Amino acid sequence: MTALLTQSTITPTTSSCDDCIETVTLEYGESLRFSPAWPILQRAYFNDTQATFDQMPEYIETVLTATSEWKDRPAVIVYRESTTEGPIAAIFIPKNVSTKKIPAFGLNCTLRGYRLVGNRLLGVSHDASAADQLVATALEQLAKRRSQMVLIEDLDVESPLSQYVNSHLPQSWHQFAPRGWQTRHRLHFPSTSRQSYWDKFSSKTRNTFRRGNKKIGNIRIARVTEPSGVVDFLRDAHRVSLETWQSQTLGLRIKNDERELTTFGAMATMGAFRSYLLYREEQPIAFVMGTQSHGTFLMNELGYDQAYSRYSPGQVLLVHILDDLIDDPEISQLDFGFGHAGYKEIFGTHLSRSADIWLMPENWTTTLVRMWGGTSQWLSRSIKSVANQIGVTSRLRKALRRLKSHVCQPATVSKQDKTTVAQASEPTAAPVAAD
Numbered sequence: 001m002t003a004l005l006t007q008s009t010i011t012p013t014t015s016s017c018d019d020c021i022e023t024v025t026l027e028y029g030e031s032l033r034f035s036p037a038w039p040i041l042q043r044a045y046f047n048d049t050q051a052t053f054d055q056m057p058e059y060i061e062t063v064l065t066a067t068s069e070w071k072d073r074p075a076v077i078v079y080r081e082s083t084t085e086g087p088i089a090a091i092f093i094p095k096n097v098s099t100k101k102i103p104a105f106g107l108n109c110t111l112r113g114y115r116l117v118g119n120r121l122l123g124v125s126h127d128a129s130a131a132d133q134l135v136a137t138a139l140e141q142l143a144k145r146r147s148q149m150v151l152i153e154d155l156d157v158e159s160p161l162s163q164y165v166n167s168h169l170p171q172s173w174h175q176f177a178p179r180g181w182q183t184r185h186r187l188h189f190p191s192t193s194r195q196s197y198w199d200k201f202s203s204k205t206r207n208t209f210r211r212g213n214k215k216i217g218n219i220r221i222a223r224v225t226e227p228s229g230v231v232d233f234l235r236d237a238h239r240v241s242l243e244t245w246q247s248q249t250l251g252l253r254i255k256n257d258e259r260e261l262t263t264f265g266a267m268a269t270m271g272a273f274r275s276y277l278l279y280r281e282e283q284p285i286a287f288v289m290g291t292q293s294h295g296t297f298l299m300n301e302l303g304y305d306q307a308y309s310r311y312s313p314g315q316v317l318l319v320h321i322l323d324d325l326i327d328d329p330e331i332s333q334l335d336f337g338f339g340h341a342g343y344k345e346i347f348g349t350h351l352s353r354s355a356d357i358w359l360m361p362e363n364w365t366t367t368l369v370r371m372w373g374g375t376s377q378w379l380s381r382s383i384k385s386v387a388n389q390i391g392v393t394s395r396l397r398k399a400l401r402r403l404k405s406h407v408c409q410p411a412t413v414s415k416q417d418k419t420t421v422a423q424a425s426e427p428t429a430a431p432v433a434a435d
Contacts, residue, residue: 019082019130021137026075032061037077040087044079044123047086053272053293055118060091062266066259069094069112073145076114078138079123080130088123088131090138092116095151097358102178102373111358111369113149114142120161131160132168139173143361150359154338156184157353165357172362176370177355179339180377185348187322187334194326200349209319216311221320222277227268234260236277236284237303244303253301254289267291276324278304278317286313288321295332297325315343322347 024037032038041057053059064075072094079089095115099107125131142150155162165175190196198206213219224233238256241247254260267273272293278286286304290297304313325331336344338354360366 019080021078021080021134023137023141024077024079026064026077028071028074032057032064032075035077037079037089040079040081041077041089041091041122044087044089047124048122050120050294051122052118052120053267053270053291055091055120055122056270059266059270059272060093060117063117063263064093066262067093067095069096072112076138076141076145078134078141080134082125082127082130085124085126088121088125088134090116090121090134091118092138092142092150097149097151099178099369099373101356102369102376107369107372107376109365109369111148111366113147113151113358115151115153119153119155120159128160132164135161135164136168136170139170139359139361143172148360148363148366152357152359154354155357157181157355165359169359174360174362174366174370176358176360176373178358178373179356181353181355182338183340183344184338184352184354185336185340185344186350186352187336187348188350189326189332189334191332194329197322197326209315212312212316213319216280216308216313216316218281219316220279220282221317221324222279223324224275224277225268225271225273227265230261230264230268230273233275233277233287234264237275237287237289240277240284240287240305241303243305243307245306246301246303253303254287276317276321278313278320280308280311280313285311286317288317292331295330296335297331297333298335299337318343318347 022036024035026032026035032041038057041060045051045056048055054063064070070093075094076092077089078092079087081087092114095113097111097113099109099111121131121134139150152161152165155165169175187197201209222229222233224230234254234256237254241252241254244253246253264273272291274290274292274297276288276290277284284305285308287302288299289301290299292298302314302318304317322334325334334347336348338356360370
């Protein structure tokens with residue numbers, strides 16, 4: 001779905017003045033580019049050296065036009081002008097979230113709400129109280145629109161926004177982490193001799209990496225950063241994604257649909273898209289979908305074809321990616337993204353914690369979701385604790401994956417999907433080679 005943009009007739013909810021907080025709403029089909037918020041967002045993005053690529057106004061407009069929920073309720077932008085520091089803003093895009101994301105049996109409903117773009121405020125402000133007031137006003141505006149939740153994805157525990165959520169959230173709002181707070185791994189590359197990163201591994205481990213590369217046989221690594229490579233990346237990554245354990249248990253990760261083509265293409269146009277494919281005998285068997293911004297490579301998704309698991313294709317690809325990043329002086333760190341995994345612990349150098357946070361106004365629906373989800377999390381922690389004590393954690397995890405794969409496969413990866421891929425013609429041109 002792509003909306004036809006029209007010139008906006010939106011006006012701020014309050015009169016324009018320094019240090020005033022104003023709200024702009026974008027109804028379906030209205031253009032962000034022609035709204036009063038456009039110049040504000042451009043200046044805020046220009047001033048903010050920590051801004052993420054998805055906070056770029058041009059990208060926000062692209063994503064908004066591909067957001068189906070926009071038909072049901074407007075996008076909301078809350079901002080504050082300051083003559084001393086420039087503007088700060090919070091951008092909220094309509095978002096529906098299923099309670100299936102909570103590991104709670106029997107709880108299945110959809111919450112209508114919003115997603116905070118970039119998972120942070122846009123702009124520079126050294127006045128914590130001003131930023132707090134902006135967030136409080138934003139929540140008030142969203143509550144008026146009967147939002148059942150506000151999603152802040154992958155919120156780092158050390159971020160200023162996390163401190164606000166933990167200490168200054170209005171009494172009528174509550175925070176809930178559907179998957180709990182999890183370890184966040186990052187890799188900070190050495191500032192001088194970047195190749196010295198490999199010195200942290202023993203010679204035995206480095207030899208293991210080399211043997212794995214030889215064992216897998218004839219391979220080719222493709223790095224995709226240009227818009228011209230997005231179509232081929234989506235096709236081949238989708239082919240791999242159909243066979244990953246993540247798709248069998250969590251749902252198809254790379255769908256190769258119009259929305260992904262639009263958003264990934266926009267990322268590539270802005271220089272933010274950076275993804276990789278691993279080919280064995282010219283067949284795609286593993287992929288990493290990632291983005292790059294302000295010296296950070298964020299690994300959003302890693303997947304491999306389970307039929308090749310004996311070759312450890314994910315690890316083989318990751319080692320090649322690390323070599324590629326080490327050779328790129330513009331990349332200073334690799335962010336492994338939300339959640340814990342063994343490979344992240346092996347290759348990471350720094351630890352923090354992060355979580356997907358739902359900010360929920362107090363009502364009977366959200367109270368039920370929080371109570372049910374909290375009980376489920378307690379049970380999950382208890383089971384894991386017992387499994388760890390008796391030493392069956394790994395076997396239990398594998399058994400659950402097999403069970404979910406058997407139960408969920410018909411709904412998440414259809415036979416038609418696989419037949420379509422199997423019948424797809426071979427590429428007419430070679431995938432983008434690593435440059």
